[in-house]
Amino acid sequence: MRHTVAMTALxxxxxxxxxxxxxxxxxxxxxxxxxxQEAYYEQIAEAFEAEHEGVNVTFEYIANEAxxxxxxxxLQSDARPDIFYSWGGQTLVEQxxxxxxxxxxxxxSESFIETIPEAGxxxxxxxxxLYGLPLYATEVIFWTNKALTDQAGIxxxxxxxxxxxxxxxxxxxxxxxxxxxxxxxxxxxxxFYWSYLALREGGKDIISQAMSGEDGxxxxxxxxxxxxxxxxxxxxxxxxxxxxxxTYETASGMFADGAGAFHLMGDWDYLxxxxxxxxxxxxxxxxxAIVNFPAISDPVAxxxxxxxxxxxNGWAVSNSAAPEAVEFLAYMLSAENQRExxxxxxxxxxxxxxxxxxxxxxxxQVSKDIEDSSYHQIFLDQFLGASVGATVNDISxxxxxxxxxxxEAAAQVQEAWSFR
Amino acid sequence: xxTAAASRRxxxxxxxxxxxxxxxISAILILLPPALILxxxxxxxxxxxxxxxxxxxxxxYGAPSDFVGLENYQRIAGHSVFHKAVGNTVxxxxxxxxxxxxxxxxxxxxxxxxxxxxxxxxLIFFLPYILAEVAAGLIWSFVFDGNYGVTATxxxxxxxxxxxxxxxxxxxxxxxxxxxxxxxxxxHMMIYIAALQSVPExxxxxxxxxxxxxxxxxxxxxxxxxxxxxxxxxxxxxIGALQVFDVIIPLTNGGPSNQTHTIVTYLYTxxxxxxxxxxxxxxxxxxFVAAITVAVFYQRFFMKGDKA
Numbered sequence: 001m002r003h004t005v006a007m008t009a010l011x012x013x014x015x016x017x018x019x020x021x022x023x024x025x026x027x028x029x030x031x032x033x034x035x036x037q038e039a040y041y042e043q044i045a046e047a048f049e050a051e052h053e054g055v056n057v058t059f060e061y062i063a064n065e066a067x068x069x070x071x072x073x074x075l076q077s078d079a080r081p082d083i084f085y086s087w088g089g090q091t092l093v094e095q096x097x098x099x100x101x102x103x104x105x106x107x108x109s110e111s112f113i114e115t116i117p118e119a120g121x122x123x124x125x126x127x128x129x130l131y132g133l134p135l136y137a138t139e140v141i142f143w144t145n146k147a148l149t150d151q152a153g154i155x156x157x158x159x160x161x162x163x164x165x166x167x168x169x170x171x172x173x174x175x176x177x178x179x180x181x182x183x184x185x186x187x188x189x190x191x192f193y194w195s196y197l198a199l200r201e202g203g204k205d206i207i208s209q210a211m212s213g214e215d216g217x218x219x220x221x222x223x224x225x226x227x228x229x230x231x232x233x234x235x236x237x238x239x240x241x242x243x244x245x246x247t248y249e250t251a252s253g254m255f256a257d258g259a260g261a262f263h264l265m266g267d268w269d270y271l272x273x274x275x276x277x278x279x280x281x282x283x284x285x286x287x288x289a290i291v292n293f294p295a296i297s298d299p300v301a302x303x304x305x306x307x308x309x310x311x312x313n314g315w316a317v318s319n320s321a322a323p324e325a326v327e328f329l330a331y332m333l334s335a336e337n338q339r340e341x342x343x344x345x346x347x348x349x350x351x352x353x354x355x356x357x358x359x360x361x362x363x364x365q366v367s368k369d370i371e372d373s374s375y376h377q378i379f380l381d382q383f384l385g386a387s388v389g390a391t392v393n394d395i396s397x398x399x400x401x402x403x404x405x406x407x408e409a410a411a412q413v414q415e416a417w418s419f420r
Numbered sequence: 421x422x423t424a425a426a427s428r429r430x431x432x433x434x435x436x437x438x439x440x441x442x443x444x445i446s447a448i449l450i451l452l453p454p455a456l457i458l459x460x461x462x463x464x465x466x467x468x469x470x471x472x473x474x475x476x477x478x479x480x481y482g483a484p485s486d487f488v489g490l491e492n493y494q495r496i497a498g499h500s501v502f503h504k505a506v507g508n509t510v511x512x513x514x515x516x517x518x519x520x521x522x523x524x525x526x527x528x529x530x531x532x533x534x535x536x537x538x539x540x541x542x543l544i545f546f547l548p549y550i551l552a553e554v555a556a557g558l559i560w561s562f563v564f565d566g567n568y569g570v571t572a573t574x575x576x577x578x579x580x581x582x583x584x585x586x587x588x589x590x591x592x593x594x595x596x597x598x599x600x601x602x603x604x605x606x607x608h609m610m611i612y613i614a615a616l617q618s619v620p621e622x623x624x625x626x627x628x629x630x631x632x633x634x635x636x637x638x639x640x641x642x643x644x645x646x647x648x649x650x651x652x653x654x655x656x657x658x659i660g661a662l663q664v665f666d667v668i669i670p671l672t673n674g675g676p677s678n679q680t681h682t683i684v685t686y687l688y689t690x691x692x693x694x695x696x697x698x699x700x701x702x703x704x705x706x707x708f709v710a711a712i713t714v715a716v717f718y719q720r721f722f723m724k725g726d727k728a
Contacts, residue, residue, distance in 0.1 A: 065693075072480040072695065073480075075481070076481075094479055098481035098482035099482065184676070185587070185672075187675070241566065241582065241584060242567065242584025242587040243587065244588075244677075245565070245672075245676070246567075250567075385479075386479070386696075387479075387695060387696050394677065394678065397675070401676065401677055419477065
C-alpha cells in the first residue's frame with residue numbers, strides 16, 4: 001500500500017515536471033493506422049521535439065467510421081485537435097465555413113509551398129485560402145490477377161476502351177473465371193465505377209460543372225451515360241456470387257486468394273490484401289498487375305480519358321493551433337520525411353521529387369499515373385460531402401443490382417446535392 | 421379533525437418543521453430532484469432540441485442557421501427508403517406478435533414447471549437474449565455467409581449452389597426477422613414462465629378432475645390467468661420492434677440497397693452518418709410521436725384491465 005502511494009507521488013511529480021517543461025502542446029488526431037505508420041509518426045514527433053524545446057507533440061488515433069462521426073463534436077469542444085486527418089473535399093469546405101479551421105498561407109515559407117503540387121494545394125484550399133496540407137495521394141486502379149487473365153488468354157495491354165474491358169469480362173466468364181470481385185455491402189467500392197465512368201463520359205471538369213449547376217448539374221447526360229455504361233457491365237454478371245453481402249475487406253482477401261481476375265480498388269490495398277488472404281501471403285508480385293480504368297470510345301464530352309480518381313489525403317489545421325503546430329506540419333511534410341515514408345512503403349508521397357524513393361514497382365507506377373494525370377478527382381463520396389457522397393454510394397449499389405435506372409440514379413444525386 | 425384544526429393555528433414555519441419531521445416533504449425534497457434533473461437534462465431537453473433542429477438544414481458544424489421549415493419532414497415523407505423502413509418496422513411488429521409470442525408461449529407451457537431438465541432448457545432458450553445484440557448480429561452474419569459460413573457448408577453438403585440471403589434484396593429482411601425472433605423469444609418466454617408458475621395448481625387439478633383435456637386447460641385456465649403477462653409482453657414486443665437497431669447494423673447495415681432499414685437504422689444512416697443532423701432530428705421526432713402514440717393507445721385499450 002505504502003509502495004503504491006510512493007509510486008503515485010513519484011508519477012505525479014514526474015507528470016508535473018513534464019508539464020512544466022513543455023509549454024506548447026501539439027495534438028494531432030489521425031484515423032487509426034498500422035504499427036509501422038504509428039512508429040513513423042512517433043519518430044517524426046520525437047525528432048521535432050528534440051529540435052524544439054518546450055514543444056510536446058501527441059498523436060491520437062480513432063478508427064475510421066468513429067473518426068468521421070466524432071469529429072464535428074470534437075471540433076466544437078475544448079478538446080479539439082490542433083492538426084487532424086482530412087480527406088479534403090466538401091467536408092473541409094464545411095469545416096472552413098463553420099470557422100473551425102485556420103488559414104495557414106502566411107505561416108508557410110514560399111520555398112516550402114513550392115514543393116507541394118498544385119492539385120494538392122487546391123485540395124486543401126477553400127476559396128483560395130489554404131487550411132491544411134496534403135500528405136499522400138492514392139489512385140483507384142484495377143488490381144489484376146495475371147495468372148487468371150493469362151489462363152483466359154487476355155492481353156492486358158489491349159484493354160484500352162470500355163468495350164475492350166467488357167470483352168475481357170466476357171472472355172473470363174466463358175473461361176469459367178469470376179471476372180471481378182467487389183465489396184458491394186460497403187457500397188463505396190461500387191461507387192468507383194460510377195465515378196470513373198462519369199469522368200470518362202463527361203470530361204475532367206464534369207464534377208465541378210455539376211456542382212456549380214451547369215448543364216443540368218448531376219442530371220447531365222454524362223452521368224446518365226455513366227449509369228448506362230455501368231449497367232452494360234452489370235448485365236454480364238461479372239461479380240462474385242453474393243457480392244452485395246461482401247464487405248471491402250472480404251473482397252480484398254478474396255482477390256488475394258485468386259477468387260477473381262479484377263478488383264477495382266485503391267493502390268493502398270497492396271499490403272492489406274495480403275494480410276486478408278487466407279494464406280496471409282496473397283498473390284506474388286509477378287502474378288499481380290495494374291490496369292488503368294479504360295477510356296470511353298464515344299464519350300458525351302471529350303477530355304476525360306487522362307483523368308484519375310483517388311484521394312489526396314492530408315491534414316487540416318484547426319483554429320486553436322499554435323504557430324508551432326503549423327511548423328510541425330511543414331516539418332512532417334518535409335521532403336526528407338516524405339521520402340522516408342515512401343522508402344518504408346507507407347504511402348505514395350505527394351511532395352515533388354520524392355516519388356523516386358518508391359522501390360515498389362506498383363507504387364512507382366501509381367505515382368507516375370498521378371503525376372501524368374490531367375485532373376486528379378478526389379473520391380466522390382468524400383468530395384461531395386458526407387450526405388451527397390453517401391447518396392452516390394447508394395445509387396451505385398442500386399445500379400449494380402439493377403434496382404434503379406441510370407436516369408433515376410442521376411436524379412437522386414442531383415436531389416441530394418440541391419438539398420445539402 | 422382536532423389535529424387539523426390545531427395545525428391550522430400553528431405558524432407556517434412550525435407547520436413546515438412538522439411535515440419535515442414526518443418525512444413526507446423531506447422525502448420529496450431529497451428524492452425528487454435527482455430524478456427530475458436527470459430526466460429533464462437527458463430526456464426532455466434533448467427532445468426539445470431535436471424538435472428545434474428538425475426545422476433546420478444543419479450538418480452539425482457550428483450553430484444551425486439554415487431554417488427550412490417543414491422541408492425535412494416533407495423529404496422524409498417522400499423518401500422511398502423511409503417508406504421501406506416503416507414497412508419493415510411494421511413487419512417486425514407483426515412477426516413479434518404472430519410468431520415470436522406464440523412460440524414463446526408454447527415453449528413456456530412446455531417447460532414452466534420447476535424441474536432440473538426444464539431449468540436446463542430454460543437456460544438454453546434464454547441464452548440468445550443474454551447475448552449482446554451486436555455479437556448476435558455478427559454471429560448470424562457468419563451463419564448466413566454463402567462463401568465460408570454455415571450456409572455454405574449446408575449448400576455444399578446438399579450439392580446445390582451456395583446462396584447469399586443477406587445480399588438478396590427480397591430475402592435479406594426475412595433473414596433479419598429470423599434473427600430477431602431467435603434473439604427475443606426467450607425474453608417473452610421468461611415472462612410467461614413466471615406468470616404460469618403463479619397459476620394456482622389446484623385450479624388445474626380441478627379442471628383435470630372435471631375431465632378437461634390438456635388443450636382445454638391451457639385455453640380456459642392457464643391463458644386467462646396469464647393474460648396480464650401477455651399484454652405486458654406484447655407491449656414490450658411492439659416498443660422493442662420500434663427500436664430495433666443493433667441487430668441490423670452488423671447483419672446487413674440496412675442493405676442491400678437500403679432494403680432492410682428500420683426506422684432507427686434509417687435515422688442513424690441518413691441522419692447521423694451523413695451528418696444531416698436536422699434531417700435526423702426530424703426522423704427522431706417522428707419516431708418519438710409514433711412510440712408515444714402506440715404507448716398511449718395501448719395503455720388505454722389493453723392495459724386498463726390491469727387495475728381491475
